[in-house]
Amino acid sequence: GQQVMQIPQYQHVQEGEDFTTYCNSSTTLSNIQWYKQRPGGHPVFLIQLVKSGEVKKQKRLTFQFGEAKKNSSLHITATQTTDVGTYFCAGINSGAGSYQLTFGKGTKLSVIP
Amino acid sequence: DSGVTQTPKHLITATGQRVTLRCSPRSGDLSVYWYQQSLDQGLQFLIQYYNGEERAKGNILERFSAQQFPDLHSELNLSSLELGDSALYFCASSVMGTGGYTEAFFGQGTRLTVV
Numbered sequence: 323g324q325q326v327m328q329i330p331q332y333q334h335v336q337e338g339e340d341f342t343t344y345c346n347s348s349t350t351l352s353n354i355q356w357y358k359q360r361p362g363g364h365p366v367f368l369i370q371l372v373k374s375g376e377v378k379k380q381k382r383l384t385f386q387f388g389e390a391k392k393n394s395s396l397h398i399t400a401t402q403t404t405d406v407g408t409y410f411c412a413g414i415n416s417g418a419g420s421y422q423l424t425f426g427k428g429t430k431l432s433v434i435p
Numbered sequence: 436d437s438g439v440t441q442t443p444k445h446l447i448t449a450t451g452q453r454v455t456l457r458c459s460p461r462s463g464d465l466s467v468y469w470y471q472q473s474l475d476q477g478l479q480f481l482i483q484y485y486n487g488e489e490r491a492k493g494n495i496l497e498r499f500s501a502q503q504f505p506d507l508h509s510e511l512n513l514s515s516l517e518l519g520d521s522a523l524y525f526c527a528s529s530v531m532g533t534g535g536y537t538e539a540f541f542g543q544g545t546r547l548t549v550v
Contacts (some may be wrong), residue, residue, distance in 0.1 A: 328477075364541040366541070367539065370537075410478065422493060423539060428478075
């Protein structure tokens with residue numbers, strides 16, 4: 323079945339440092355979505371990437387979708403304590419006839435003030 | 436507030452018992468997903484319904500079942516509960532169907548503790 327892998331599992335950074343999490347799929351994806359889950363909260367949608375090689379920015383966050391549509395990354399510039407949480411990627415592979423939204427295990431980000 | 440309502444918020448039950456978790460999707464959303472999240476684990480996909488029909492199935496145990504009703508609310512039934520079933524169960528909804536893909540809105544989750 324479709325698998326989505328995310329690395330690293332944990333990341334501790336000093337406030338002001340940059341942070342990147344990587345997502346890799348075992349199959350070609352139609353779309354990839356990114357979510358953030360604050361401690362004790364529920365996942366909240368951040369963004370969706372659809373096109374091969376697509377890059378989208380949201381303030382200090384930069385999202386990329388690989389050319390082969392099998393990998394993606396989220397980069398945060400100059401982390402702040404408000405960035406703390408777990409970041410999940412979630413892939414959709416409509417080509418397999420499935421509408422399953424498969425999540426990676428997430429990267430838990432800690433920011434040291 | 437995501438607009439997705441899950442009840443109950445917390446549930447404590449004994450091994451061997453059966454429980455039902457309920458989810459009301461956002462108004463207008465036809466798709467409902469169920470996920471299991473164990474401590475420090477990712478979101479394990481269980482099952483998806485679209486407009487009352489099962490659309491995708493993940494690693495859902497045979498002891499678990501779900502359905503989506505005509506009013507689009509969904510229920511996840513967990514039976515013969517084991518200690519390892521203790522987890523946070525999330526429901527999410529989206530507009531997504533056979534066409535495009537939109538964001539999934541998550542409920543607050545039901546924390547199930549099996550003792």
